[in-house]
Amino acid sequence: MRSDLAASGRRREAGAVLGYVFGRRSWLGALHLLLAPWWALLTALATVVGLAGALMGLPLLLLGVPLFVVTGDLLISAARTEAVWFRRIFGVEIRISPRTVPSGASMLGDARALLTDSGFWLLAAYNLVRLPLAWLTMALPLLAVVAGVVLVEEPVRLALAPNPTPVFAFLHGPEKLLSLGPLCIALGLPLLIGAPLLWRALANVHIGLAKLLLRGSKVHELTERVGVLEVSRAATVDSVEAERRRIERDLHDGAQQRLVSLAMTLGRARSKKDSDPDGASVLLEQAHKEAKEAITELRDLVRGLHPPVLADRGLDAALSGLAARSPVPVKVRYDVPDRPPRTIEAIAYFMVAEALTNIAKHADASRVSVTVEQSGIVLRITVRDNGVGGAVARPGHGLAGLADRASGVDGILTVDSPEGGPTTLTMELPCAS
Template sequence: MRVLKEVLRAPFAGWTWRALLHIVSGLLIALPAFVLVVTLMAVSGALLITFLGVPLLALTLVLCRGLGTVQRSRTRALLGVRVAAPEPIRPQVERTGAMALLGATLKNGAAWRHAFHAVLSFPLALFSFITGVTLWLYGWVLALYPLWHWVFPTYTDEPGLQLYGEADGSGIWLDAPVEIALASATGVVFVLFSPWVLGGLAALDRLLVVGLLGPSKLASEVRKLESARGTAVDTASGDLRRIERDLHDGAQARLVALAMDLGLAKEKLTEDPEAAAKMVDEAHGEVKLALQELRDLARGIHPAILTDRGLAPALSALRARCTVPTTLHTEIPHRPAPAIEAIAYFTVSELLQNISKHSHATQADVELWRTKNRLLIQITDNGQGGATTHTGTGLKGLADRLNSVDGLLLIHSPPGGPTTITIELPWRDPQPTHTHTRTDNGTGTGTGTNSRPGTDSGAKGLEAAR
């Protein structure tokens, strides 16, 4: 039933009329473009024995790029398909001037693809016009034939629409009621069939525009890499500014005050031992606070639990610190690459912080699993909803950072909730750990893995501070 409704609605649907207008306008543009480009190409080729053919050929290629702009605009306006403009013509960095621009134009692959489109689009546009418009026009003419067949006997000497005729006046006319009904039924079939033909022909032209008038695959990859590099640089710069601000406003200020307090305690050590002992005790408390701030800062850079135990325990620690009751369910066979672990950890951390601050939720759920070569994370909360990447910079920046590593962020957050955010990351297995041989002050040799220096002494220092 749904298919029947769609078929009956198709002749009057907006997409049918846009496809028809696209086909008609395509021929109106392709015909003069074909004549102009072929003529200029022929003249340029003939003049290549002289220098005049070279700039004329370059001018033809520039004209083809202009025609491509018109075709992309037409496709966007009528079919709703946005085709990005190709890379601009740029001469080499070390070369400037008219000759450099001329050489860059002749070497530009996008310009030659535009020229090829100008030549190839004309036969396709002509075929589409003849096939699509003829079927559409004949369909409506025959479908409405019962309404206008009276024109023939009234204003002509013929009884109806002639299907076949001879010179002696004999022939076949559609004048009987049964013939008129059959003609109308045939027209209705054509009318119902023509939208799909028009849509298919418009889709062929759309494929031609996308394949020839858009940026090349290599240029698209370069743009994607440049965008990813810019996102990575901005993220790294923001992290460095955050670390510098936290150090300056937190641990550094506290350590400066601690040094001043210890200096005063040293001066009072001989004069007032009790006051000096009290100041040393206060300084000991400041040391603990400074160590806690440094631990929090180190956890924000890269938590030790993530390095030592993996993603699932690190997310469990995040869940425990979240102010909203959160459940965690993980199904991953083994640890992914450290870079993927870090991105997943900080993404979940930021999203849980958003839930705590903005969602007004009373329950949150985090699920983590692997599907083929992708790592999937889904975070759900029963908050007020309305989360989007269009308002604010938090989710937008998170989506950009995920895109830089071929990741994906999907948000379903209707007003009133609930909110479901799905993160998709590429799964990369960790590189095998390489062992090395070390010598311990001449006492022997052994093998081991890389470890963080000073771990034992750092642990002893923390114990002494406590």
């Protein structure tokens, strides 16, 4: 039994190693290394030609300034396109440092903004530095693969083919073949097997250079951070205000109306207690029923604000309760070692609650899966259904409100819901202890 388990473990480890070496990331790295030199050539030419042309056209103000602004717009757009490439291919987020996007309102103003934007000049330097690096990182893997193929193939061909013509003169003759052939194979096989690792490593060099030069200075990072916080603060304030209006509406239309009716019923019962005791008893019974219904509505409203089970037993138990009450079968997987902060728990809970409500109303789904897991300092909540799709986070609607809640704590909400389904909602929230 133990030997079988050990053998199974070794097979899994070997499979993991092979998956790492020959996996998707390695082949995507090779694709990137083959395409990067041509993209680098285009961006370097645009940088050199645009900036040199703008400098030479500087005496002619009407020519140099517009050319400089157009060049800046082109380079920033190219950098953003490259950031999308890194995100889609490698799953790496590259923050582009130039915050200045020419507005077209004033050429001189746009040119002045670009001139004082250190991130733009770092972008120009990146385009120039990356050009030789891209060609070098394409040539090295190609040379390694070609050398590996020749080193492995040549001894085998000399051994099997009649009257072969050697590519390497030192392998001519059977005695040379027998003595140096195994050495060539021993050198060639590691080159071929290790090529995917080289692709991954060199692709990571490209990613590292982009992160180093495109992120800009601390000033730019702080400026962007302040802008993001201003937007998220405004969104949070709007979300809280909308929630306050909802609570007022629920109180006015629900519990308040029941309490008013209760007061009127008690008043009628008091007026009849002497003249019509039986009628007063009926009215008191009706008032008692209305009081219990008002209590139920208030309890439901409080649960909607912050369910007691969430405060007492945590997110896992609260999500299990949501799943049990859902009319659509829900499978919950909770894999979080430590309890998240209370604010993060509340946002995650309401995200799942809103998603399950929308699924029950609109998705026409037969099953739902809810996954909560922690990756580093990020709490990731994923809700997936097999419904009809078409969900959109429209302003003023529930999903948009959830996105605003998430942004208030530096989280993000993504909605992937093509027509025809399936729908996947993913919320990532900071979960630092």
